[in-house]
Amino acid sequence: xxxxxxxxxxxxxxxxxxxxxxxxxxxxxxxxxxxxxxxxxxxxxxxxxxxxxxxxxxxxxxxxxxxxxxxxxxxxxxxxxxxxxxxxxxxxxxxxxxxxxxxxxxxxxxxxxxxxxxxxxxxxxxxxxxxxxxxxx
Numbered sequence: 001x002x003x004x005x006x007x008x009x010x011x012x013x014x015x016x017x018x019x020x021x022x023x024x025x026x027x028x029x030x031x032x033x034x035x036x037x038x039x040x041x042x043x044x045x046x047x048x049x050x051x052x053x054x055x056x057x058x059x060x061x062x063x064x065x066x067x068x069x070x071x072x073x074x075x076x077x078x079x080x081x082x083x084x085x086x087x088x089x090x091x092x093x094x095x096x097x098x099x100x101x102x103x104x105x106x107x108x109x110x111x112x113x114x115x116x117x118x119x120x121x122x123x124x125x126x127x128x129x130x131x132x133x134x135x136x137x
């Protein structure tokens with residue numbers, strides 16, 4: 001029962017992404033061809049919301065749901081990690097036409113062919129976990 005609020009937030013988030021057409025292959029296609037501002041607007045609002053949320057968490061020293069302080073550790077600054085990772089992520093997103101976030105939303109809408117994409121995302125995450133110590137970070 002304690003986790004019910006997380007399921008409710010996830011459900012609402014899925015409805016918002018669906019209604020805003022953020023899970024639409026056509027909208028993603030438009031974005032990568034620079035034909036529409038729609039997805040860039042959604043991404044921009046998400047980044048702005050995240051920045052404001054992090055600022056509030058740090059300023060008010062908000063605790064997590066277990067009552068523990070939320071620690072936001074600084075990330076290593078490395079051009080290669082963001083450049084290579086961003087290119088791989090963007091290429092995967094463009095080739096598949098699906099960001100990893102909405103995979104479960106698309107499953108929930110009945111697009112069962114997305115299971116192939118989910119399997120690829122899980123495989124990619126597994127492979128990264130196996131080789132991460134050998135990569136430049």
